[in-house]
Amino acid sequence: MTDAAIAPLLVTEQRGTTVTTEQWPVRILLIGVAVAFLVLFLFMPLAAVFVEAFRAGIGAYFAAITEPDALAAIRLTLLVAAIAVPANVVFGLAASWAIAKFEFTGKSVLNTLIDLPFSVSPVISGLIYVLLFGGQGYFGAFLHSENIQIIFALPGIVLATIFVTFPFVARELVPLMQEQGTQDEEAALSLGASGWKTFFKVTLPNIRWALLYGVVLCNARAMGEFGAVSVVSGHIRGKTNTMPLHVEILYNEYNFAAAFAVASLLALLALVTLVIKVALEWRYADQIAASRRH
Amino acid sequence: MAGARGLALKRPSALPGFGLALGFTLTYLSLIVLIPLAALVLKSATLGFAGFWEIVTGARTLAALRLSFFTSLFAATVNAVFGTIIAWVLVRYQFPGRRLLDAFVDLPFALPTAVAGIALTALYAPNGWIGSWLAPLGIKIAYTPNGIAIALIFIGLPFVVRTVQPVLEEFDRELEEASATLGANRRQTVFRVMLPALLPAILTGFALALARAVGEYGSVIFIAGNLPFISEIAPLLIIIRLEEFGYAQAAAIGTAMLMISFGILLLVHLVQAWQRRRFGR
Amino acid sequence: MDARVLNEVNYPAAGDRGGTPAQWVRTVDVSAENVVRIFGTTPALHGVSLDIGAGELVALLGPSGSGKTTLLRILAGLDVPTSGRVLFDGEDALKLTVQERNVGLVFQNYALFRHMTVLENIGFGLRVRPRIRRPSRREIRRRALELLDFVQLTGLEKRYPSQLSGGQRQRVAFARALAIEPRLLLLDEPFGALDAKVRRELRRWLLEIHTKTGHTTVFVTHDQEEALELADRVVVMSEGRIEQIGTPDEIYDKPNSPFVYSFIGESSVLPVRVEQGKVWLDEHPLDLAAGAVPSGPARLFFRPHDVEVGNDLPGAIPGVVQGLRRHGGARRVDLEVGGRGDRVEIELPADYSLNLSGRVAVLPRRYRLYPATTQTNLS
Numbered sequence: 001m002t003d004a005a006i007a008p009l010l011v012t013e014q015r016g017t018t019v020t021t022e023q024w025p026v027r028i029l030l031i032g033v034a035v036a037f038l039v040l041f042l043f044m045p046l047a048a049v050f051v052e053a054f055r056a057g058i059g060a061y062f063a064a065i066t067e068p069d070a071l072a073a074i075r076l077t078l079l080v081a082a083i084a085v086p087a088n089v090v091f092g093l094a095a096s097w098a099i100a101k102f103e104f105t106g107k108s109v110l111n112t113l114i115d116l117p118f119s120v121s122p123v124i125s126g127l128i129y130v131l132l133f134g135g136q137g138y139f140g141a142f143l144h145s146e147n148i149q150i151i152f153a154l155p156g157i158v159l160a161t162i163f164v165t166f167p168f169v170a171r172e173l174v175p176l177m178q179e180q181g182t183q184d185e186e187a188a189l190s191l192g193a194s195g196w197k198t199f200f201k202v203t204l205p206n207i208r209w210a211l212l213y214g215v216v217l218c219n220a221r222a223m224g225e226f227g228a229v230s231v232v233s234g235h236i237r238g239k240t241n242t243m244p245l246h247v248e249i250l251y252n253e254y255n256f257a258a259a260f261a262v263a264s265l266l267a268l269l270a271l272v273t274l275v276i277k278v279a280l281e282w283r284y285a286d287q288i289a290a291s292r293r294h
Numbered sequence: 295m296a297g298a299r300g301l302a303l304k305r306p307s308a309l310p311g312f313g314l315a316l317g318f319t320l321t322y323l324s325l326i327v328l329i330p331l332a333a334l335v336l337k338s339a340t341l342g343f344a345g346f347w348e349i350v351t352g353a354r355t356l357a358a359l360r361l362s363f364f365t366s367l368f369a370a371t372v373n374a375v376f377g378t379i380i381a382w383v384l385v386r387y388q389f390p391g392r393r394l395l396d397a398f399v400d401l402p403f404a405l406p407t408a409v410a411g412i413a414l415t416a417l418y419a420p421n422g423w424i425g426s427w428l429a430p431l432g433i434k435i436a437y438t439p440n441g442i443a444i445a446l447i448f449i450g451l452p453f454v455v456r457t458v459q460p461v462l463e464e465f466d467r468e469l470e471e472a473s474a475t476l477g478a479n480r481r482q483t484v485f486r487v488m489l490p491a492l493l494p495a496i497l498t499g500f501a502l503a504l505a506r507a508v509g510e511y512g513s514v515i516f517i518a519g520n521l522p523f524i525s526e527i528a529p530l531l532i533i534i535r536l537e538e539f540g541y542a543q544a545a546a547i548g549t550a551m552l553m554i555s556f557g558i559l560l561l562v563h564l565v566q567a568w569q570r571r572r573f574g575r
Numbered sequence: 576m577d578a579r580v581l582n583e584v585n586y587p588a589a590g591d592r593g594g595t596p597a598q599w600v601r602t603v604d605v606s607a608e609n610v611v612r613i614f615g616t617t618p619a620l621h622g623v624s625l626d627i628g629a630g631e632l633v634a635l636l637g638p639s640g641s642g643k644t645t646l647l648r649i650l651a652g653l654d655v656p657t658s659g660r661v662l663f664d665g666e667d668a669l670k671l672t673v674q675e676r677n678v679g680l681v682f683q684n685y686a687l688f689r690h691m692t693v694l695e696n697i698g699f700g701l702r703v704r705p706r707i708r709r710p711s712r713r714e715i716r717r718r719a720l721e722l723l724d725f726v727q728l729t730g731l732e733k734r735y736p737s738q739l740s741g742g743q744r745q746r747v748a749f750a751r752a753l754a755i756e757p758r759l760l761l762l763d764e765p766f767g768a769l770d771a772k773v774r775r776e777l778r779r780w781l782l783e784i785h786t787k788t789g790h791t792t793v794f795v796t797h798d799q800e801e802a803l804e805l806a807d808r809v810v811v812m813s814e815g816r817i818e819q820i821g822t823p824d825e826i827y828d829k830p831n832s833p834f835v836y837s838f839i840g841e842s843s844v845l846p847v848r849v850e851q852g853k854v855w856l857d858e859h860p861l862d863l864a865a866g867a868v869p870s871g872p873a874r875l876f877f878r879p880h881d882v883e884v885g886n887d888l889p890g891a892i893p894g895v896v897q898g899l900r901r902h903g904g905a906r907r908v909d910l911e912v913g914g915r916g917d918r919v920e921i922e923l924p925a926d927y928s929l930n931l932s933g934r935v936a937v938l939p940r941r942y943r944l945y946p947a948t949t950q951t952n953l954s
Contacts, residue, residue, distance in 0.1 A: 106303075475679070
């Protein structure tokens with residue numbers, strides 16, 4: 001580190017009383033450890049993605065991401081997210097309206113159940129749908145006779161994705177709406193607004209940034225989910241491969257440059273997600289739920 | 295009838311839409327989460343207890359469960375230590391790049407696990423950026439359980455940081471000053487006053503990282519090597535059983551994993567409840 | 576005496592709380608010499624000097640932002656003056672770290688350690704001593720239990736701070752500060768977080784403790800009643816300066832500045848003029864001596880209850896009654912005085928017969944006159 005970089009660490013009180021902080025060698029050591037750890041575990045993997053992606057040259061990079069199977073994977077990923085995210089938005093709004101605006105028995109149980117998918121392994125998230133809708137599953141015979149395909153097809157992928165992204169929107173909205181209480185809505189109703197009007201004109205504007213925050217996180221997970229989707233997809237190239245699955249296939253075929261090229265698109269998505277997330281946290285900290293955990 | 299019962303369970307309110315909102319919520323929750331999870335338990339129940347036990351304690355399954363649990367335990371411990379240091383540095387010190395680091399802590403939440411998996415493999419493979427430095431020393435990371443630990447450290451990193459950070463931000467500086475006026479040096483203040491107060495948050499973050507790591511799949515399979523009995527994690531074994539159409543076996547392993555995860559989370563709740571009762575807040 | 580050598584004084588056993596202060600503890604006298612503290616560019620203390628005798632109980636009294644807490648933190652070693660000296664028994668205390676200074680500080684919100692029991696909190700200062708000076712575990716426990724008795728919380732040693740009432744927490748904080756055998760006891764708004772009834776009880780308790788232990792004690796408060804009732808001497812501070820130091824009587828009866836006059840007790844103010852050693856209200860000469868106040872505009876301060884009233888008082892202040900309010904056993908009267916509509920408040924017996932818009936003349940029995948150029952910081 002340069003002297004200029006160290007200087008701010010050394011200035012505390014004029015005479016260096018360090019009652020509530022550590023002495024500067026300790027501070028520098030701890031900062032060094034933290035930075036080294038984050039560089040090793042976060043920055044280097046991220047850098048590796050982009051370096052490997054361009055290893056075979058820019059031409060190969062663009063060829064890899066514009067090749068038909070890659071484009072099909074991108075289209076499928078966007079389609080799945082376009083179904084799963086709105087579904088969870090509607091659910092999140094309904095759940096937070098019920099939980100935050102009303103008092104009823106079993107509320108805390110419901111609150112806990114909403115977080116349940118976070119503690120379920122992605123593989124299990126896929127497995128449960130195979131057990132229901134797979135060839136040997138509970139509804140397998142029925143679906144086969146009706147000629148409906150869920151597993152190894154789009155519906156299965158969408159279901160698994162909805163499951164793993166289930167809590168994202170709700171958990172951003174519930175604490176915020178609980179904090180905001182019911183006064184605004186009661187005022188609107190007493191002024192003669194209808195229920196739906198109250199929701200769209202009063203409630204929704206109050207929660208819009210938290211909703212966006214939840215949507216961004218939900219979307220990142222929906223587009224990037226691997227384990228759950230892997231179980232239900234069947235890995236049919238150009239048909240049921242999402243981007244993460246396409247990365248896996250390319251990687252397993254030792255087509256590293258192409259794998260990393262597609263992976264770099266997902267990494268870019270992660271970076272954009274982080275930027276929006278941080279921007280929302282800085283700009284609208286008070287309008288986003290107190291909990292910043294995921 | 296149903297309406298009357300619903301009213302009794304709900305405190306009267308002037309706001310509309312309770313029935314619709316709760317009805318939709320419960321239906322959606324049941325269809326997406328509860329019924330499918332029930333199917334998992336139901337499927338493993340068809341084995342009977344003896345059958346379930348036989349599968350779960352079968353040598354290969356047990357090895358996989360053990361590997362998943364202990365590498366997760368190791369990774370969560372590493373994260374507890376370094377996560378606390380990172381949270382401390384981010385909250386307590388001013389230095390150039392602090393906010394960037396702070397933002398980047400969430401990268402493992404945002405980066406798809408498969409991408410993390412291949413990136414870590416590229417780094418730690420014997421010919422990778424880091425692996426090529428370690429190979430001459432005889433240290434192998436990728437394609438061994440060490441690689442699994444690395445991947446699990448990566449995905450668990452934000453949990454401890456993000457649970458400790460807010461507690462540290464709100465930490466009352468008067469407690470540190472009180473400790474100093476009572477004669478404690480800085481080391482004593484940190485270890486006897488501050489860390490015990492942070493411990494519940496550290497434990498919570500540790501448990502969340504652990505629960506997540508036990509079920510992790512995407513970031514691990516690329517770097518693990520996936521050798522049965524050595525570097526084959528439990529989630530991978532589920533997929534293998536599924537591909538052999540061993541639905542019940544897959545369900546049994548899944549149920550065992552769920553029990554481990556829920557056990558960990560239950561422990562967190564108990565610790566938190568105990569600490570609330572005892573220390574207030 | 577080497578300031579770093581701690582006073583190894585044992586507290587008397589629970590049943591034996593008598594004894595003169597000297598047997599209790601060897602306490603210090605404290606001097607602050609021209610202490611300046613500047614935060615960034617904002618001065619918090621502009622050259623404060625203060626001498627506190629050994630065993631004295633001194634109050635730092637002032638509104639928020641007056642610098643009283645900054646001064647207390649500097650005495651404790653939690654803050655460092657930009658310039659100036661702090662002496663304990665004539666020795667430079669600034670050379671000592673907080674830990675070495677051996678000062679017992681009771682925080683406004685007590686700062687009890689939530690994860691430690693009451694007993695662990697009290698014994699903390701002894702447990703963190705370097706090994707050579709650390710008493711044995713049994714001895715630490717014995718002393719902590721003794722202090723618990725001393726602050727009248729016998730039997731609560733296993734409780735956690737969250738299981739105590741505010742007053743009990745305050746006492747634990749006290750015992751914890753006493754456990755390190757401090758040379759100086761500092762209290763930051765010691766009763767600020769308590770309700771009025773507990774506060775009165777604890778005031779008496781604090782006085783008892785002080786008489787028994789004899790520690791030099793400095794406490795910060797914004798409550799004048801508390802300062803006047805408890806302290807041997809009161810230091811009135813305002814905007815980083817000491818306005819006045821004196822006994823409670825001196826502070827109340829002879830405030831040396833308009834600020835102190837209006838900050839302590841209730842006061843009425845009237846703009847007047849001094850000419851040829853006499854006090855004038857508009858064109859009326861008042862029957863008040865101007866003393867050493869120079870000719871020119873001046874302000875007359877008096878206590879509302881300290882007045883004589885009558886219609887035939889020569890040289891009194893004539894006024895018109897504008898408002899009447901019952902105030903406890905007395906009646907408060909708003910008077911409009913002079914040609915510029917100035918208002919003063921006086922207090923009369925409740926049975927004194929007066930009507931709105933009636934005329935009355937008032938003469939302060941005791942008063943202070945300050946040249947009008949003197950700033951009033953509080954109005």
